[in-house]
Amino acid sequence: MYDRIREKLSILADAAKYDVSCSSSGGNRKNDNKGIGDSSASGICHTYTEDGRCVSLLKILLTNHCVYDCAFCVSRKSNDVKRAAFTVDEVVELTMSFYRRNYIEGLFLSSGIFKNADFTMERLVRIAKRLRLEERFNGYIHLKTIPGASQELLTEAGLYADRMSINLEMPTEMGLKLLAPEKSHDDVKMPLGFIKDTIAKFKDEKKTGLIKSIPKFVPAGQSTQMVIGATPETDMEIMYSADEYYKNFSLKRVYYSGYIPISHDSRMPVIGSQPPLLRENRLYQTDWLMRFYGFNVKELLNTNNPHLDTDIDPKLSWALRNLEQFPVDINTADYHMILRVPGIGVNSAQKIVQARKFGKLRSDQLKKIGISYNRAKHFIRCADSPIILNEPDAPHLKSIILTESSSKYLKVPQNQLSLF
Amino acid sequence: MTTYIFNGSFEGLLTAIFEFYDRKEKAVELVWDKLYQPSILDEALEIVNDEFKAKRVWDGLKKKLSPEWRTRFYKAYLSEDPQTFQDLLDFARYIFDNPAGAEANFGNPHVIAISKMDKKVNREKHRMKAFIRFQQTGDNIYYCPVDPDFNVLPLIASFFKNRYTDQRWIIYDLKRKYGLFYDLKSVQEITYEFISEIDIKKVILPIELTDPKEELASILWKDYFNSTNIPARKNMKLHIQHVPKRYWKYLNEKQ
Known part of the structure; x- marks a missing residue:
């Protein structure tokens, strides 16, 4: 008797899994109505799939019926897959039943487009509204913005959702046109911009203090995703595009999803080829350097270096290209420069600037603070650093570091000389 | 070196810190009673939990530590780890013996020890919320x-x-x-x-x-x-x- 709902869940969870976002952070909804749920600002991963990805939300499609035929999408119209659709009641009940057992932080609801944009968006909004108003649910809700939906529906959605997102799908307009001629980045920019402006409007109204209780509007902000490796963009094109969207639309996150071949389409990698996981990892590292380490994307990627190195991470790569800025004196250097040292993270950098007020730091203290000393030692000076007469040049230093470290991606260190 | 034997409670830990100052000790080894093995050379003192003494110490820590660091101190205690009990006593001494703000000295081994254990306890706390x-x-x-x-x-x-x-x-x-x-x-x-x-x-x-x-x-x-x-x-x-x-x-x- 469980078969019907089990089959639906399997189809609609499977179809939703290529959306990599599962974040539940940034929510600040409090349980102040004696209801259920209280957002955890840091987000919680309740389990991890065997591929190592966090499971925080019940991530499902309302339906995988779709009027579009995007080549990269498993739910495209022409694909011969089983189709299913949840009822509003089923989604609400599943969400509550999982949440009450502490399986999830909330719901991530997306959908194929059936009939038209407004019809689809209206269903998504109806579910969120039911959860908030009838079930008094204060957990996390992430809704997909359906491009082309009316501003009235988007505004209503924003009042119930914690986060909203629309996927760029391909990093550039050209890539998108290649695989989904019916779509365009302008369709994405419009609703992203509208929601960004509405968020700002609600914030301003709050500041004036004229109205006592301003409702929350998409408190955890917006995000987007692009598929990597289906189309031939360079890393530079990908990250410049990400940077533009971070800046123009105040996005909280850009997700990069290595393309997993799901189609025999000749325009894309063939089925069975490995998803570009290492490349995806390097892109995320670059994204972190931009958001938390004060790097400008142009320092990391430019016409001289349009691709990220595969054998070393982008921070080390940048340091090797800019050796004249090193070594950095841990005991005197500016916090922002300490952040740029390979092997030193945000937490360690903060501890270093606090600790050095009490006396000059030595290498044993730096190790205890938790920096990756074996990597950092080539780029820093501290109280007990030995004087080095012949500093190695960049290619030499790179080979020293590669021999010392054991990258999870490289079983054999690649020490060949750079051509430049 | 004097050995202090306490019963593993938070009150006992704070009482031990009080005794350390009251008896003007130089160095103390703090041992959990269930792990205590008597030795002939050591001088041992059994700590008797004392609400008043414990409160004096806690109030003292309140004066010198931010609420965030007081929580860290308590969380490290919840590790129930024998070495951490000793670290907590040493950390408290370091805080009492130095001007306010000393907890920011991440070059100090006691500060690092508490900060690391706090991180471990936090991780376990977070896992319970998740699992x-x-x-x-x-x-x-x-x-x-x-x-x-x-x-x-x-x-x-x-x-x-x-x-x-x-x-x-x-x-x-x-x-x-x-x-x-x-x-x-x-x-x-x-x-x-x-x-x-x-x-x-x-x-x-x-x-x-x-x-x-x-x-x-x-x-x-x-x-x-x-x-x-x-x-x-x-x-x-x-x-x-x-x-x-x-x-x-x-x-x-x-x-």
């Missing part, structure tokens, strides 16, 4: 047994109370033989007798004790867990790093 899987019982209580590495139940009580305000729940620590029970009004500490109808050795409750909807909920969760996985990206090393094997028996999706 607790309630089962709905026939009498409509959401029940979950756990055995955390550290004594983190006091740290998660308010989280679950705020989140599950409209349902009764029990989180039971099998290792430390006590649990938390929320009765729709407040969270109380309970012991085994209270829930004696439940065989605590079994993590999964027998079906006759559960709500009729429990079986389907658990099946659907397992289905969801499997459907949301992408086999082409399989990475078991990462999976196990995030979900260490010792927690698997409490996770229905891993059964």
Whole structure:
């Protein structure tokens, strides 16, 4: 008797899994109505799939019926897959039943487009509204913005959702046109911009203090995703595009999803080829350097270096290209420069600037603070650093570091000389 | 060196710090009574818990430490780790013997020791928030047994109370033989007798004790867990790093 709902869940969870976002952070909804749920600002991963990805939300499609035929999408119209659709009641009940057992932080609801944009968006909004108003649910809700939906529906959605997102799908307009001629980045920019402006409007109204209780509007902000490796963009094109969207639309996150071949389409990698996981990892590292380490994307990627190195991470790569800025004196250097040292993270950098007020730091203290000393030692000076007469040049230093470290991606260190 | 033997309680720890100053000691080894092995050379003092002395020390720490660091001090204590008890005494001495603000000195070994243990306890606390899987019982209580590495139940009580305000729940620590029970009004500490109808050795409750909807909920969760996985990206090393094997028996999706 469980078969019907089990089959639906399997189809609609499977179809939703290529959306990599599962974040539940940034929510600040409090349980102040004696209801259920209280957002955890840091987000919680309740389990991890065997591929190592966090499971925080019940991530499902309302339906995988779709009027579009995007080549990269498993739910495209022409694909011969089983189709299913949840009822509003089923989604609400599943969400509550999982949440009450502490399986999830909330719901991530997306959908194929059936009939038209407004019809689809209206269903998504109806579910969120039911959860908030009838079930008094204060957990996390992430809704997909359906491009082309009316501003009235988007505004209503924003009042119930914690986060909203629309996927760029391909990093550039050209890539998108290649695989989904019916779509365009302008369709994405419009609703992203509208929601960004509405968020700002609600914030301003709050500041004036004229109205006592301003409702929350998409408190955890917006995000987007692009598929990597289906189309031939360079890393530079990908990250410049990400940077533009971070800046123009105040996005909280850009997700990069290595393309997993799901189609025999000749325009894309063939089925069975490995998803570009290492490349995806390097892109995320670059994204972190931009958001938390004060790097400008142009320092990391430019016409001289349009691709990220595969054998070393982008921070080390940048340091090797800019050796004249090193070594950095841990005991005197500016916090922002300490952040740029390979092997030193945000937490360690903060501890270093606090600790050095009490006396000059030595290498044993730096190790205890938790920096990756074996990597950092080539780029820093501290109280007990030995004087080095012949500093190695960049290619030499790179080979020293590669021999010392054991990258999870490289079983054999690649020490060949750079051509430049 | 003098050995202080205390009973492992927070009050005992604070009393020991009081005695250290009261007796003008130079160096003290703090030992948990259940691990104490007498030796002929050492001079040993048995610490008798004293509410007044403990409060003096706590008030002293309150004056010198920010609320954030006081919580760190308490959380490190909840590790129940013998070395950490000693670290806490040394850390308190370092704080009392130096001007205010000394806790920011991450070059100091005691500051680092407390800060590291605090991080470990936090991780375990966070894991409990993540890995607790309630089962709905026939009498409509959401029940979950756990055995955390550290004594983190006091740290998660308010989280679950705020989140599950409209349902009764029990989180039971099998290792430390006590649990938390929320009765729709407040969270109380309970012991085994209270829930004696439940065989605590079994993590999964027998079906006759559960709500009729429990079986389907658990099946659907397992289905969801499997459907949301992408086999082409399989990475078991990462999976196990995030979900260490010792927690698997409490996770229905891993059964």
